[in-house]
Amino acid sequence: MFGWLFSSASCPVTNDEKRGIEEGFSWLASVQGVERLRTATTILPTTEFFPASYEETPEEVENLKNLVASYMGVVPGRVVVQFYSDNDPVHAVDDCKTALDANRPADGRIEIWLEESIARDPLLLVASLAVEIAFVLLKDDCQLEQEQGAMMVFAEMLTVFLGLGILTANESVKESTGRVGNVYWWSMSRGSSLSLNAYGYTLAIYTLARGESRPTWASHLRGDVAGAMRQAIRYLQQTSDCSFPHLIATPL
Template structure:
């Protein structure tokens, strides 16, 4: 009654994170255009977008890379697929860290390196490919310098902008359980550079820019990212507190 018990909208990220996301989102608009943001397709983990069989052969991984590249407006012909393997710990622990992919450029070719132990999960493979192809757009096309402190975070952010963000967002934290005879255990691993709340707020800006009041893809996000996205959308729509050009301050 009379709005007495109406809670004040809150932003899911800190003031510093909010400022960075909005500044870099605006930068992406300047670089790639508002139309790419508003008219681009949101890519889902369905057969519609990924119809090819994934059997861990070089050919199937190459096909997967080509498809992700096309979704991100990168010519697959310019990409060279490479593999590497990192040493794995003898026993799995509470938290494991390690790279899933690397990027480099040799001559006119962009080299996408994938870590062999991370390829069994096709969703993780797509997440890694999206991030590394993000490097092609930013580092390979000389839009930013590798010396910029936030270039890895920006590479995660561009996956959201290009409609591929669901995959790295859903792979931020992963729990794995294993059972080997008398021994069993679990491990937790982290992938990427944006937190779940930062991904959520980035998705909120993505949805608002596209005029999506109730995005159909929202249900596909992991719960913590989805919650942050809803909170971010509510906050911006209620307060207008956002520096992006598609938000009118109140």
């Protein structure tokens, strides 16, 4: 009657995604050290880590930048944030590239460019800052050379590795609803290189590498990512089918 409680769990990602995430996390552990992952503070979208209010002033944008940088182990003064408009033809031609390849300073500073509308949403701003800082850390500090799409996948995985995965996973898809007269509408846009299930699998590796099979912070994740993470944790606990060599055995 209750056989479903003990049924085999399936992996929530494709074989290619699974291999890419495990290889990516293994590489990050070799470069950053697995203790960096295990001792990272898991950053939550709460007032414990971020201000209770946000007014989109330059000072508050700077404050969020400083917080994100410090949580990632980067000296805040090293990060310079610039904003551009989609109406700027220069950046439009570059497909809104973030100046991580162009105009990068030679003095070790991390200069990142974000579309100006991002500053209106503090959670999206925090997630965008984390991914873009991670991108430059990989390119400049770790000397990682991959094509743009692969680099963004690595950057998003690095945010998870450093404890900011809840923030980037929650903002990987933006949903909005509205009403015009008697018509209700819903839309969804992706701003991420990792799928929602891939975020769930990556977070499962993060938590199992820390010996946390039932992390309390899961309640802060968007539901679809939290579900994929729980499924992945159960799958990995049942099968040990993971090439990442630093998982800690945890009870089912």
